[in-house]
Amino acid sequence: MNETDADMGAVTESSGSGDRPWTLTAASILFWLLATGLAATGVWGLAQIVTGQVETVSGAVGVALIAFLGALYYWFIGRRLLRMQDIVAQAVFQGLLWLPVGYYLREAAHPLIGIGFWALAAAIVGLVLSGPSRRAVGFGERRPFAGGE
Template identity: 30%
Template structure:
């Protein structure tokens, strides 16, 4: 068994923590969607199941990317950044819909995690330098 002598940088640890927090939040939304699918009186079943599956897949992807980054898998950084940048248009449309109280923090969260993932300590820890 080998032990990596370099500690995991704070930027990478926080990026992983925030990715896992997002995964939990999306997982809770997915659980609510499952409940809504089961208790709905009328629904377009195919659309409901597709949206629910998308939420479950998003939660699993966020959790898996956080785990891979914690294990210093460099290939997990780009997909994690893409998922974070997807929060920008989501937040923008929320602002346009009058939900700025939610859209602005979502955009800040996405940019913050993306910054943590491209910061020099994280870049070094993932072996990009």
């Protein structure tokens, strides 16, 4: 429903085409799965501390804290993508960070897991940089500095 002005025509527009592309939904799901995995890693680290399976408690607490913070950050990226907000650059950067992880896993005698992480990186970058995703979040549109219109 549009409000109209006699001189200017449509003044406000409602979002009639607010459909989210499937690529953004899939990218959000990938980031939320990564967030879930990192949160589970943090819980596992805390369980290791409680059961006394670690050599240094402070190191294990640090690893668990970093896992929880990473999970929170990935949840935030997934949420912003699902809301169709522009967070494409951060999502691509985080996706590309999984490439060296895959390389080192391949070198550490885990070739299939390493290839899986490469596929994860390619899926994240491909989904986030696809045309429908970029158009939905407005990535690449030229905007003036200082938020002026």
